[in-house]
Amino acid sequence: MKARLELRYSPAHVNKPILSKAILESGVPINILNARLTATEGIMTVEVNADENVVSKIIGILRSNNVEVKEIPRYVEINRDKCIDCGACTAVCPTDALTLGLERKLVLEEEKCILCGNCLKSCPVRAVVLYK
Amino acid sequence: MDESLRTIGQINNKIAKGDVVVLTAEEFVKLAESSGLERASREVDVVTTGTFGAMCSSGAFLNFGHADPPIKMTKAWLNDVPVYKGLAAVDGYIGATAFSETKGIDYGGGHVIEDLVSGRELILRGEGYGTDCYPRKHVETVITIHDLNQAVLVNPRNAYQRYFAATNSSERTLYTYLGTLLPNYGNIGYSGSGELSPLYKDRDLETLGIGSRIFLGGGIGYIMGEGTQHYPAKYLSTIMVAGDLKKMNPRFLRGATFYKYGSTLYVGVGIPIPIVNMNVARNAATPDREIYTEIIDYSVPSVNRPILRRVSYEELKSGKVGLGDRTVKAASMSSLRMAVEVAETLKKWILEGVFKLSRPVAPLNKDVVQKTMPLRRPEPKVAELMRKNPLTANPKDSIRDVSERMVRGNVDHVPVVDEQNRLVGIVTTWDIAKAVAINARTLEEIMTRKVIVAKPQETVDIVAKRMEQHDITGLPVVDEENRVLGLITSADLSRLLKTQGGGVVVEGPA
Numbered sequence: 071m072k073a074r075l076e077l078r079y080s081p082a083h084v085n086k087p088i089l090s091k092a093i094l095e096s097g098v099p100i101n102i103l104n105a106r107l108t109a110t111e112g113i114m115t116v117e118v119n120a121d122e123n124v125v126s127k128i129i130g131i132l133r134s135n136n137v138e139v140k141e142i143p144r145y146v147e148i149n150r151d152k153c154i155d156c157g158a159c160t161a162v163c164p165t166d167a168l169t170l171g172l173e174r175k176l177v178l179e180e181e182k183c184i185l186c187g188n189c190l191k192s193c194p195v196r197a198v199v200l201y202k
Numbered sequence: 203m204d205e206s207l208r209t210i211g212q213i214n215n216k217i218a219k220g221d222v223v224v225l226t227a228e229e230f231v232k233l234a235e236s237s238g239l240e241r242a243s244r245e246v247d248v249v250t251t252g253t254f255g256a257m258c259s260s261g262a263f264l265n266f267g268h269a270d271p272p273i274k275m276t277k278a279w280l281n282d283v284p285v286y287k288g289l290a291a292v293d294g295y296i297g298a299t300a301f302s303e304t305k306g307i308d309y310g311g312g313h314v315i316e317d318l319v320s321g322r323e324l325i326l327r328g329e330g331y332g333t334d335c336y337p338r339k340h341v342e343t344v345i346t347i348h349d350l351n352q353a354v355l356v357n358p359r360n361a362y363q364r365y366f367a368a369t370n371s372s373e374r375t376l377y378t379y380l381g382t383l384l385p386n387y388g389n390i391g392y393s394g395s396g397e398l399s400p401l402y403k404d405r406d407l408e409t410l411g412i413g414s415r416i417f418l419g420g421g422i423g424y425i426m427g428e429g430t431q432h433y434p435a436k437y438l439s440t441i442m443v444a445g446d447l448k449k450m451n452p453r454f455l456r457g458a459t460f461y462k463y464g465s466t467l468y469v470g471v472g473i474p475i476p477i478v479n480m481n482v483a484r485n486a487a488t489p490d491r492e493i494y495t496e497i498i499d500y501s502v503p504s505v506n507r508p509i510l511r512r513v514s515y516e517e518l519k520s521g522k523v524g525l526g527d528r529t530v531k532a533a534s535m536s537s538l539r540m541a542v543e544v545a546e547t548l549k550k551w552i553l554e555g556v557f558k559l560s561r562p563v564a565p566l567n568k569d570v571v572q573k574t575m576p577l578r579r580p581e582p583k584v585a586e587l588m589r590k591n592p593l594t595a596n597p598k599d600s601i602r603d604v605s606e607r608m609v610r611g612n613v614d615h616v617p618v619v620d621e622q623n624r625l626v627g628i629v630t631t632w633d634i635a636k637a638v639a640i641n642a643r644t645l646e647e648i649m650t651r652k653v654i655v656a657k658p659q660e661t662v663d664i665v666a667k668r669m670e671q672h673d674i675t676g677l678p679v680v681d682e683e684n685r686v687l688g689l690i691t692s693a694d695l696s697r698l699l700k701t702q703g704g705g706v707v708v709e710g711p712a
Contacts, residue, residue, distance in 0.1 A: 154254070154456060154468060154539075154540055155537050155538070155539040155540065156534055156537040157533045157534050157537075157538075158381045158382075158533055158534070158535055159533075160531065160533045161381070161382075161390070161532065161533030162381075162382050162384060162388075162389060162533075170521065173539060173542075174537075174538045174539040174542070175539055188382070191382060191461040192461065194256065194381075194458035194459060194466075194468070194535070195457075195468075196459070
């Protein structure tokens with residue numbers, strides 16, 4: 071399965087190589103999609119492509135190292151009632167997760183999305199909803 | 203004059219009898235390619251076109267009806283968006299780009315129009331000064347479009363024949379009316395529906411004119427005349443249109459906000475083109491690959507922006523455009539899917555006999571050109587305000603030596619130049635502090651190599667905006683060969699404001 075996790079580090083743990091530890095202990099590569107550091111915490115969105123029990127193991131390692139872990143079930147959604155299929159979002163999407171498909175309708179391939187948020191700003195009718 | 207194939211009267215008779223032949227412009231292009239133009243023009247009576255794009259020059263005249271006691275509103279707001287009130291007591295005009303005084307550009311006149319057409323409730327607020335015949339000074343109430351006596355969409359400029367495509371050569375993301383333009387030619391934004399474009403499909407303006415009945419916002423509209431900035435010689439024709447907002451459909455009128463640019467209104471416009479002669483047929487059959495526009499660099503702050511290349515709508519619509527030695531993603535700001543829907547809807551109306559074609563009362567002006575605004579007051583230029591012969595330094599100069607010269611000269615910015623006086627970097631007092639912290643010895647270890655510069659002929663307010671964008675306080679002024687001519691700083695700009703009595707400063711409320 072492909073799992074997306076939101077990790078929150080408190081300042082006390084932000085300088086520890088916790089993610090590397092999780093990678094080494096689980097033996098599974100973890101892809102960092104997005105990372106931000108604020109004055110009060112570090113927030114990271116990562117993707118793990120592994121069996122469910124391996125994903126649980128990784129979550130366990132992270133939690134035991136004081137990282138807050140939240141699974142992100144669905145990350146981007148297009149509000150079809152609002153979307154006008156202009157395609158403004160497609161040009162600013164770095165991974166081609168958003169493209170115009172059949173009959174020039176907007177197609178979203180969620181697994182390609184890296185949660186950069188470019189599409190939110192580019193949408194003139196605010197039809198993109200991003201969870202992160 | 204081409205030989206006549208049919209008249210509008212004959213077409214309307216066929217509509218009445220139910221045997222009219224109508225194709226959308228896309229279908230007509232395909233038919234002309236497969237069966238030949240001759241046959242296509244004989245078989246098809248009407249070609250329907252469509253576009254669905256952000257059209258800032260749109261708005262609606264509204265009549266609110268009189269309250270009891272009545273008010274002559276000199277100011278009015280709908281959901282906090284200002285309504286133009288330089289008209290009679292309860293007449294107003296809501297423009298698409300006006301925006302909310304509480305929510306900013308996230309909610310604008312375009313959204314007000316969409317909410318009106320959707321039948322939603324809006325808060326109307328009005329103020330007046332009170333007269334003998336209009337004693338009331340304030341009003342606040344809730345209205346819907348059904349409460350209004352009239353709501354008429356009147357758009358001064360819609361349906362550009364074609365429009366420019368935009369890209370960005372700078373290293374900064376730009377937010378424009380053609381969307382977000384990523385740095386270093388990161389993408390291309392364009393607009394217009396190409397082979398579906400209403401005005402391009404009758405590009406010689408032969409069949410449409412004042413009084414032509416059209417599809418407007420999902421209802422019926424009429425062409426009032428040429429649109430503002432109409433420029434037929436360059437195939438940049440536009441139309442001014444009007445129609446009863448009460449009979450329109452929110453599917454084809456959508457409020458929108460372009461990030462960091464402003465609010466606007468997406469308008470669906472469709473025009474039926476009667477195939478009255480071969481020239482009209484030929485124009486209506488023009489495919490995307492023969493409709494060209496220009497790719498323009500929007501990072502240049504001028505109305506005369508450089509043209510990078512010509513591009514066809516076929517290439518634009520493919521989503522990938524060659525620019526130099528690379529391929530750049532292109533995305534439309536207008537919706538092609540909705541443009542098709544407009545053309546299809548209009549086709550359906552004609553086939554069902556509910557929409558008849560009208561003969562224009564008069565043709566559109568073909569000689570008018572688009573002029574620019576004359577600037578007849580002196581505007582301060584960088585050359586007049588910069589410090590000439592500023593203190594400069596070489597990359598190999600020692601930090602110690604340069605810091606001494608900066609203190610002596612009382613300056614914060616030192617352009618770093620090579621032997622030919624060409625700019626290679628800049629050092630500020632902050633960089634000197636950094637040099638001390640990291641124990642650097644020469645300028646080249648600490649200087650900023652990507653320097654934001656000014657040109658002598660640029661106006662001061664453009665340079666002030668650049669300083670603000672990059673959060674810097676001084677720019678070297680360079681010539682075409684990148685040789686340093688001077689230095690302009692925020693201190694120079696405030697000196698100017700002082701001598702002008704603060705003319706350019708926008709004062710906040712007291």
